[in-house]
Amino acid sequence: xxxxxxxxxxxxxxxxxxxxxxxxxxxxxxxxxxxxxxxxxxxxxxxxxxxxxxxxxxxxxxxxxxxxxxxxxxxx
Amino acid sequence: xxxxxxxxxxxxxxxxxxxxxxxxxxxxxxxxxxxxxxxxxxxxxxxxxxxxxxxxxxxxxxxxxxxxxxxxxxxxxxxxxxxxxxxxxxxxxxxxxxxxxxxxxxxxxxxxxxxxxxxxxxxxxxxxxxxxxxxxxxxxxxxxxxxxxxxxxxxxx
Amino acid sequence: xxxxxxxxxxxxxxxxxxxxxxxxxxxxxxxxxxxxxxxxxxxxxxxxxxxxxxxxxxxxxxxxxxxxxxxxxxxxxxxxxxxxxxxxxxxxxxxxxxxxxxxxxxxxxxxxxxxxxxxxxxxxxxxxxxxxxxxxxxxxxxxxxxxxxxxxxxxxxxxxxxxxxxxxxxxxxxxxxxxxxxxxxxxxxxxxxxxxxxxxxxxxxxxxxxxxxxxxxxxxxxxxxxxxxxxxxxxxxxxxxxxxxxxxxxxxxxxxxxxxxxxxxxxxxxxxxxxxxxxxxxxxxxxxxxxxxxxxxxxxxxxxxxxxxxxxxxxxxxxxxxxxxxxxxxxxxxxxxxxxxxxxxxxxxxxxxxxxxxxxxxxxxxxxxxxxxxxxxxxxxxxxxxxxxxxxxxxxxxxxxxxxxxxxxxxxxxxxxxxxxxxxxxxxxxxxxxxxxxxxxxxxxxxxxxxxxxxxxxxxxxxxxxxxxxxxxxxxxxxxxxxxxxxxxxxxxxxxxxxxxxxxxxxxxxxxxxxxxxxxxxxxxxxxxxxxxxxxxxxxxxxxxxxxxxxxxxxxxxxxxxxxxxxxxxxxxxxxxxxxxxxxxxxxxxxxxxxxxxxxxxxxxxxxxxxxxxxxxxxxxxxxxxxxxxxxxxxxxxxxxxxxxxxxxxxxxxxxxxxxxxxxxxxxxxxxxxxxxxxxxxxxxxxxxxxxxxxxxxxxxxxxxxxxxxxxxxxxxxxxxxxxxxxxxxxxxxxxxxxxxxxxxxxxxxxxxxx
Numbered sequence: 008x009x010x011x012x013x014x015x016x017x018x019x020x021x022x023x024x025x026x027x028x029x030x031x032x033x034x035x036x037x038x039x040x041x042x043x044x045x046x047x048x049x050x051x052x053x054x055x056x057x058x059x060x061x062x063x064x065x066x067x068x069x070x071x072x073x074x075x076x077x078x079x080x081x082x083x
Numbered sequence: 084x085x086x087x088x089x090x091x092x093x094x095x096x097x098x099x100x101x102x103x104x105x106x107x108x109x110x111x112x113x114x115x116x117x118x119x120x121x122x123x124x125x126x127x128x129x130x131x132x133x134x135x136x137x138x139x140x141x142x143x144x145x146x147x148x149x150x151x152x153x154x155x156x157x158x159x160x161x162x163x164x165x166x167x168x169x170x171x172x173x174x175x176x177x178x179x180x181x182x183x184x185x186x187x188x189x190x191x192x193x194x195x196x197x198x199x200x201x202x203x204x205x206x207x208x209x210x211x212x213x214x215x216x217x218x219x220x221x222x223x224x225x226x227x228x229x230x231x232x233x234x235x236x237x238x239x240x
Numbered sequence: 241x242x243x244x245x246x247x248x249x250x251x252x253x254x255x256x257x258x259x260x261x262x263x264x265x266x267x268x269x270x271x272x273x274x275x276x277x278x279x280x281x282x283x284x285x286x287x288x289x290x291x292x293x294x295x296x297x298x299x300x301x302x303x304x305x306x307x308x309x310x311x312x313x314x315x316x317x318x319x320x321x322x323x324x325x326x327x328x329x330x331x332x333x334x335x336x337x338x339x340x341x342x343x344x345x346x347x348x349x350x351x352x353x354x355x356x357x358x359x360x361x362x363x364x365x366x367x368x369x370x371x372x373x374x375x376x377x378x379x380x381x382x383x384x385x386x387x388x389x390x391x392x393x394x395x396x397x398x399x400x401x402x403x404x405x406x407x408x409x410x411x412x413x414x415x416x417x418x419x420x421x422x423x424x425x426x427x428x429x430x431x432x433x434x435x436x437x438x439x440x441x442x443x444x445x446x447x448x449x450x451x452x453x454x455x456x457x458x459x460x461x462x463x464x465x466x467x468x469x470x471x472x473x474x475x476x477x478x479x480x481x482x483x484x485x486x487x488x489x490x491x492x493x494x495x496x497x498x499x500x501x502x503x504x505x506x507x508x509x510x511x512x513x514x515x516x517x518x519x520x521x522x523x524x525x526x527x528x529x530x531x532x533x534x535x536x537x538x539x540x541x542x543x544x545x546x547x548x549x550x551x552x553x554x555x556x557x558x559x560x561x562x563x564x565x566x567x568x569x570x571x572x573x574x575x576x577x578x579x580x581x582x583x584x585x586x587x588x589x590x591x592x593x594x595x596x597x598x599x600x601x602x603x604x605x606x607x608x609x610x611x612x613x614x615x616x617x618x619x620x621x622x623x624x625x626x627x628x629x630x631x632x633x634x635x636x637x638x639x640x641x642x643x644x645x646x647x648x649x650x651x652x653x654x655x656x657x658x659x660x661x662x663x664x665x666x667x668x669x670x671x672x673x674x675x676x677x678x679x680x681x682x683x684x685x686x687x688x689x690x691x692x693x694x695x696x697x698x699x700x701x702x703x704x705x706x707x708x709x710x711x712x713x714x715x716x717x718x719x720x721x722x723x724x725x726x727x728x729x730x731x732x733x734x735x736x737x738x739x740x741x742x743x744x745x746x747x748x749x750x751x752x753x754x755x756x757x758x759x760x761x762x763x764x765x766x767x768x769x770x771x772x773x774x775x776x777x778x779x780x781x782x783x784x785x786x787x788x789x790x791x792x793x794x795x796x797x798x799x800x801x802x803x804x805x806x807x808x809x810x811x812x813x814x815x816x817x818x819x820x821x822x823x824x825x826x827x828x829x830x831x832x833x834x835x836x837x838x839x840x841x842x843x844x845x846x847x848x849x850x851x852x853x854x855x856x857x858x859x860x861x862x863x864x865x866x867x868x869x870x871x872x873x874x875x876x877x878x879x880x881x882x883x884x885x886x887x888x889x890x891x892x893x894x895x896x897x898x899x900x901x902x903x904x905x906x907x908x909x910x911x912x913x914x915x916x917x918x919x920x921x922x923x924x925x926x927x928x929x930x931x932x933x934x935x936x937x938x939x940x941x942x943x944x945x946x947x948x949x950x951x952x953x954x955x956x957x958x959x960x961x962x963x964x965x966x967x968x969x970x971x972x973x974x975x976x977x978x979x980x981x982x983x984x985x986x987x988x989x990x991x992x993x994x995x
Contacts, residue, residue: 102360112276112277117270118270118273118276118277119269119270119271120270121274121448121449121498122276122450123448123449123450123498123530123917124530124916124917125529125530126530126916126917126918128530128916128917128918129448129530129917131448158270159268159269159270160269160270162268162269163269168265168268168269172265172268172269175264175268176260176261176264176265176268177260178882179258179261179722179882179883179885179886181264181267181268182499182720182721182722182883182886182890183447183448183449183496183497183498183499183500183720183721184263184267184268184272184496184498185274185448185449185496185498185499186448186498187267187268188268188270191268206930207926209925210925210926210928211925211926213924213925213926214924214925214926214927215924216924216925217448217917217922217924218448218925219445219446219447219448219499219501219890219893219894219922220499220720220721220886220890221886221889221890221893222889222890222892222893222923222928222931223893223923223925223928224889224928224930224931225882225885225886225889226925227925227930228930
């Protein structure tokens with residue numbers, strides 16, 4: 008996960024969570040790390056194996072996928 | 084105190100009333116309804132309000148409405164001949180010389196004024212003749228190509 | 241075929257052709273209606289009073305005299321905005337920026353507004369409003385704003401992203417950090433380490449059409465608004481929240497837009513127009529002057545960036561580190577984090593660390609400008625890459641190729657890349673004839689790479705088949721530069737009918753579900769994905785109609801080249817039915833034929849570009865001339881190649897202006913000294929050469945046609961490409977943008993003095 012989230016998970020740069028979809032992942036993350044909840048609300052995008060999903064939280068996460076949380080982005 | 088102004092606009096007689104301190108740009112847009120004349124700056128820097136006044140290319144934001152009395156004005160609304168587009172209009176479309184299109188009326192008027200004086204301009208001459216018209220979308224590449232193509236077609240005609 | 245099945249190796253008939261745009265004739269005849277070209281019956285004219293101070297607390301505002309002026313129908317100040325119940329900090333900042341409450345944060349900050357029977361009366365009324373200010377110390381420079389003694393812009397600003405949270409307020413609004421590996425170890429492995437600070441000036445999007453809207457709210461809480469915007473659905477949502485209206489009852493229609501480039505993704509005057517209208521119970525038209533556009537609608541950040549990079553003698557970049565300080569205006573933003581994410585994204589780095597700091601200053605609220613925050617970071621990093629190459633005596637393009645990110649590389653912002661196109665653009669650049677062309681005296685050649693995220697998001701489309709078989713696509717992303725043409729091409733392709741039998745219409749907010757803005761290079765990517773889905777649903781419907789007409793099983797009806805074909809055992813005798821045939825009988829087979837799609841179009845994929853340019857520098861004056869310019873970028877599949885070229889060229893031209901000339905200049909009093917096109921000079925026709933383009937088409941696996949966003953990336957490389965060209969022409973390294981003639985000249989002189 009990106010540096011902005013690390014303070015909320017005690018400084019770790021990765022955490023282990025089992026989840027089938029992005030939505031479940033977010034729910035479980037917020038349960039395990041309550042400090043993450045407002046940050047997730049503020050806007051987090053999810054990269055699954057390098058492809059960034061900003062909105063589609065129903066996306067199914069494949070087994071052994073690399074998940075990376077990064078800030079939501081605005082464009083021009 | 085308003086002023087009554089009589090002008091020939093795109094070949095037609097118009098009578099409109101404007102304030103003494105009102106620009107010709109505002110008078111054309113708000114009094115006559117020629118909203119093809121655009122305001123980008125109001126200070127003569129962007130050329131979006133370009134028209135010809137007695138054949139001379141001017142920024143209508145730098146001219147008073149009252150100054151148009153008895154004079155001939157041409158705007159983008161008068162460029163096509165009935166349903167036949169002017170070659171510049173056609174070439175602007177073919178070359179995708181517009182993206183947002185808000186600067187386009189000014190460019191068309193300025194390019195027409197150039198080609199009336201110089202039917203066979205070089206690329207450099209086109210670039211300097213259009214240097215008073217700002218476009219933020221295209222980088223000017225396709226505009227210059229469109230003007231050169233229109234000039235070529237008009238020379239053949 | 242499934243609804244979203246990607247098409248591999250598809251041969252396109254319509255997509256990839258270059259027809260004339262359907263909205264073109266209106267735009268060359270003056271018929272197209274932009275923000276200020278629209279009027280409502282009984283409309284009033286609004287005008288806004290703005291702070292003349294860089295930083296001042298507002299002690300009192302007396303509007304009594306203005307209210308009494310004949311013809312004035314409404315006056316509003318921040319008191320009229322009811323913020324109770326609004327908790328979203330971003331929305332509260334938008335409101336405060338639209339109308340200053342306690343403090344005027346920058347020269348041009350709105351403090352009051354008037355609606356009157358005509359513009360002249362409105363302007364006269366502004367002069368009767370008495371505002372008592374208490375001037376405060378101001379700061380406009382990003383580095384000064386971070387210094388210990390700097391005036392504090394917001395006493396409640398405690399840096400976000402730091403744990404534990406700071407107890408002392410500062411102008412550092414947000415800290416963000418990205419990276420992996422260990423940079424100190426990486427630097428130890430390097431033979432050459434360079435550290436430098438780069439600065440970039442504040443540039444404005446410079447759209448030619450100033451912001452404009454006409455707003456009308458009735459006492460029953462319903463309303464409508466005509467506005468030039470990059471996203472009318474988002475504007476509706478935000479305005480409804482600000483005004484306490486039901487979003488469904490506020491119908492927003494987007495005008496033709498005279499340029500946006502990010503600047504029209506944000507509310508600047510629309511809530512004020514709505515509020516004036518509600519108070520006056522009349523429609524209100526509000527149009528910004530060019531001066532107001534510069535002073536009070538968001539430009540990009542001014543920045544100060546430290547970069548440190550290490551390289552081995554054989555050209556391996558062993559570590560890269562950057563601290564990026566971005567001014568965000570008086571409100572917190574995420575601009576530095578985008579800079580931090582994008583800065584090293586082109587490269588495969590074992591050890592990388594970036595820290596972004598968003599800094600509050602007394603300048604207008606920063607907003608997005610085409611690939612927001614990426615050009616400044618690229619200026620710093622790509623300048624240094626050239627310098628590193630020079631130090632190890634390696635060709636700059638070879639150093640880039642050697643270290644380019646590829647599939648499987650962990651990106652500097654976190655995730656591991658899938659298939660990406662940076663290598664392809666570099667290879668194309670190396671082979672490009674521009675690279676080998678001879679240079680004249682005082683000329684230098686420079687190159688640079690650029691990266692930007694593209695995105696997708698919510699989109700919604702309706703495809704309706706008319707009784708004569710022609711098709712109307714209704715979509716919700718506004719057309720900044722050919723979207724109706726590209727959507728028509730996509731529909732023609734999918735339905736198998738000619739381009740000129742399709743009409744693409746941009747819906748108002750009452751006619752479609754929510755759509756995100758035309759931003760983030762998403763317009764064509766996302767709306768085409770939704771349009772294709774709409775078409776495929778309509779085709780399914782038409783197959784069913786054909787089955788009914790033929791009285792055969794649906795499974796026996798196939799769809800090919802815009803026709804239903806009867807197959808299987810039941811109906812091989814039937815002649816194919818065209819869309820027109822099926823549409824003509826629609827009234828007998830179930831009524832109108834349509835396809836409606838609503839999607840979240842994720843998976844846009846990242847975007848890379850490489851630019852090459854030749855610059856001539858007059859050694860006596862420092863004056864520059866752009867001699868030749870080439871843009872190479874991946875478009876996935878170019879739907880309308882001419883408009884793709886247009887995006888490449890336009891972005892490059894904006895980058896050239898930013899690199900060489902454009903900059904907000906503030907006086908000691910904190911007031912903007914160049915709020916006009918004469919002094920904030922964007923490139924004019926005679927400043928530029930033709931801009932050559934090379935479109936690479938590496939299909940995006942996440943889009944049915946392989947389409948990628950193309951709008952933004954082209955503004956990322958120019959700053960550095962020009963800096964590198966200037967350096968190669970003059971042998972001085974420019975570290976400040978814009979590289980104006982006086983700056984280049986003084987750098988040349990300084991270099992001579994040190995020799």
